[in-house]
Amino acid sequence: xxxxTVASVAERFRLIRETRFGxxxxxxxxxxxxxxxxGITEPAFISSRxxxxxxxxxxxxxxxxxxxxxxxxxxxxxxxxxxxxxxCAALMAVLIVAGVPxxxxxxxxxxxxxxxxxxxxxxxxxxxxxxxxVTLAGLLGFQGLMLKILGIQGAINMRDPFVRGLxxxxxxxLAGWGLAAACIGLxxxxxxxxxxxxxxxxxxxxxxxxxxxQIAFFSLMVGAAVLTLNSYRGVPLMVVLLIGITALLGWxxxxxxxxxxxxxxxxxxxxxxxxxxxxxxxxxxxxxxxxMMAAVAGIVGASRxxxxxxxxxxxxxxxxxxxGAAVIGGTSLFGGRGSVWNAILGALVIxxxxxxxxxxxASAADKLMFSGAILLLAVAIDAVSRSGAVQAR
Amino acid sequence: xxxxxxxxxxxxAPPPHLAVYGVRKSFGGVHALRGVDFxxxxxxxxxxxxxxxxxxxxxxxxxxxxxxxxxxxFVMDDKEIEVASPHDAFSHGIxxxxxDLALCENLDVAANLSLGNEPxxxxxxxxxxxxxxxxxxxxxxxxxxxxxRLQVRTLRSVRAKVGGLSGGQRQAIAIARAVGADSSVVLxxxxxxxxxxxxxxxxxxxxxxxxxxxHAVVYISHNLKDIFEVADRITVLRHGGxxxxxxxxxxxxxxxxxxxxxxxxxxxxxxxx
Numbered sequence: 001x002x003x004x005t006v007a008s009v010a011e012r013f014r015l016i017r018e019t020r021f022g023x024x025x026x027x028x029x030x031x032x033x034x035x036x037x038x039g040i041t042e043p044a045f046i047s048s049r050x051x052x053x054x055x056x057x058x059x060x061x062x063x064x065x066x067x068x069x070x071x072x073x074x075x076x077x078x079x080x081x082x083x084x085x086x087x088c089a090a091l092m093a094v095l096i097v098a099g100v101p102x103x104x105x106x107x108x109x110x111x112x113x114x115x116x117x118x119x120x121x122x123x124x125x126x127x128x129x130x131x132x133x134v135t136l137a138g139l140l141g142f143q144g145l146m147l148k149i150l151g152i153q154g155a156i157n158m159r160d161p162f163v164r165g166l167x168x169x170x171x172x173x174l175a176g177w178g179l180a181a182a183c184i185g186l187x188x189x190x191x192x193x194x195x196x197x198x199x200x201x202x203x204x205x206x207x208x209x210x211x212x213x214q215i216a217f218f219s220l221m222v223g224a225a226v227l228t229l230n231s232y233r234g235v236p237l238m239v240v241l242l243i244g245i246t247a248l249l250g251w252x253x254x255x256x257x258x259x260x261x262x263x264x265x266x267x268x269x270x271x272x273x274x275x276x277x278x279x280x281x282x283x284x285x286x287x288x289x290x291x292m293m294a295a296v297a298g299i300v301g302a303s304r305x306x307x308x309x310x311x312x313x314x315x316x317x318x319x320x321x322x323x324g325a326a327v328i329g330g331t332s333l334f335g336g337r338g339s340v341w342n343a344i345l346g347a348l349v350i351x352x353x354x355x356x357x358x359x360x361x362a363s364a365a366d367k368l369m370f371s372g373a374i375l376l377l378a379v380a381i382d383a384v385s386r387s388g389a390v391q392a393r
Numbered sequence: 394x395x396x397x398x399x400x401x402x403x404x405x406a407p408p409p410h411l412a413v414y415g416v417r418k419s420f421g422g423v424h425a426l427r428g429v430d431f432x433x434x435x436x437x438x439x440x441x442x443x444x445x446x447x448x449x450x451x452x453x454x455x456x457x458x459x460x461x462x463x464x465x466x467f468v469m470d471d472k473e474i475e476v477a478s479p480h481d482a483f484s485h486g487i488x489x490x491x492x493d494l495a496l497c498e499n500l501d502v503a504a505n506l507s508l509g510n511e512p513x514x515x516x517x518x519x520x521x522x523x524x525x526x527x528x529x530x531x532x533x534x535x536x537x538x539x540x541x542r543l544q545v546r547t548l549r550s551v552r553a554k555v556g557g558l559s560g561g562q563r564q565a566i567a568i569a570r571a572v573g574a575d576s577s578v579v580l581x582x583x584x585x586x587x588x589x590x591x592x593x594x595x596x597x598x599x600x601x602x603x604x605x606x607x608h609a610v611v612y613i614s615h616n617l618k619d620i621f622e623v624a625d626r627i628t629v630l631r632h633g634g635x636x637x638x639x640x641x642x643x644x645x646x647x648x649x650x651x652x653x654x655x656x657x658x659x660x661x662x663x664x665x666x
């Protein structure tokens with residue numbers, strides 16, 4: 001078979017991308033390139049203080065991008081996520097102003113998010129309206145709903161200590177290191193135990209270099225992040241929460257029959273249907289999950305900006321950055337390929353770019369054009385690696 | 394026409410595992426099947442041939458439950474059964490491999506083989522089944538077993554993405570998926586249509602393995618060379634009706650081509666139509 005003997009550069013690149021960490025390679029390279037460039041041109045960029053704020057700034061976009069990734073995996077899109085986040089944040093703010101305790105208001109917002117998302121999912125899956133149209137209608141409708149809830153001022157200040165605490169509290173340095181050590185330990189334990197079980201059952205093994213390479217790579221990333229954050233204020237609670245939620249969703253999407261069905265339906269819906277997967281249920285559930293993540297992003301946004309305002313959520317920048325983050329992270333717009341972890345890295349790319357351009361005094365015009373170029377580049381990589389896969393037949 | 398069929402199948406035929414009698418199927422005003430009889434035994438490859446529009450694919454879909462028959466009787470191991478939906482067919486152990494294979498190219502071989510029926514780890518009973526962790530190792534073992542049963546030698550790893558496999562390997566994976574699911578009847582729709590020589594060889598080997606493992610294999614193809622290599626018996630359809638069934642060793646490709654294109658006897662065939 002010629003395609004096997006002639007391993008082109010594109011083919012090798014594709015093979016690298018198919019390993020566990022391989023999908024991170026392009027977006028990590030982009031991140032390193034951006035950091036190196038701004039590190040040289042703007043020394044303030046690589047200060048730990050700047051990285052701290054970079055992580056915090058990327059949190060809202062990252063949360064939303066993680067949610068959007070799930071519908072992208074199905075080959076659908078959600079344009080209403082940012083406006084949905086606004087509606088949920090507005091409901092929470094109104095409830096808190098009315099005297100409802102913070103945690104309960106947050107819970108109500110999350111329930112509302114799930115309901116709004118699932119409703120759109122029902123329209124897509126059962127009525128058969130394209131997701132693009134349903135969520136475009138949602139985008140408009142939710143913006144109106146948000147204005148209605150917020151009232152004439154269009155903004156509510158957020159002083160609730162619980163909600164504010166989500167983005168203002170940082171872990172003490174020692175706790176940060178403890179958490180990092182626990183993560184690395186669990187990761188190593190999981191990999192090594194998996195490897196031992198494979199050996200016992202006579203299954204194909206990863207090479208020792210791959211296994212320990214993964215552990216070293218993971219430790220390096222976690223260690224560097226904690227070191228940087230600790231030298232400013234410590235690991236923000238928000239970062240821990242976001243990584244926790246992402247880990248949970250990452251596990252659900254890659255390691256459960258439900259997640260497998262999402263990938264199957266995104267890769268080949270007909271195939272999924274024939275093996276008895278109810279693609280409609282999967283679609284509704286996926287939109288419900290996006291709604292949930294939108295609500296979480298709304299809460300995070302309210303906490304971070306200390307207010308819920310129409311301008312912060314509606315309009316488009318937040319939504320486009322979130323979709324951009326998911327795609328830059330390497331999640332395919334064609335469905336079936338991607339990961340929620342990549343969405344976080346994509347959000348960091350977008351955040352770094354914005355942050356670096358701000359530091360170098362670039363105008364809003366330059367920022368927009370740069371973001372557009374990066375997004376285009378990411379989609380081009382997606383399209384090229386996809387056609388590479390088709391040619392390999 | 395019916396008499397002729399009996400004389401052709403008659404004494405040498407093995408006892409059928411799955412048989413259908415008098416199957417009729419219309420789509421609007423088009424009579425796709427006009428009372429077709431068909432049977433297949435265990436450990437046998439039954440080829441189903443006919444010109445375009447003869448009703449092969451429709452019969453296949455009726456057998457798989459994808460198109461319920463308007464009329465007709467299904468008999469499995471001497472017991473009458475009902476096949477009105479793909480689920481019915483599945484529960485009777487009838488599996489179909491469509492021409493388009495329906496594999497998920499973005500998933501690996503093991504995931505494709507277990508798709509829709511992933512083994513989950515024991516415990517975790519507080520979660521609904523679809524949220525329990527998949528037992529990846531059991532899944533790989535299952536895949537390796539299915540692959541080795543069919544002796545797909547060229548496949549290097551069950552962890553390879555299907556998107557990177559050759560056409561023959563994909564066909565083998567699709568067949569392995571059908572066979573893995575406790576099936577006794579495997580319907581193959583043009584399995585070698587898009588394949589080169591080496592790939593075709595690989596698929597034909599897999600089909601022979603299916604016969605050795607006691608499956609009843611129904612094999613639709615246009616390629617008489619493949620059919621004469623792999624089939625034990627050949628059923629010819631024409632204009633939605635039976636022409637006849639031959640044992641492969643007592644017939645020739647020429648005889649089959651004539652049967653496909655003009656029927657056994659032009660005059661009788663026209664009357665029947």
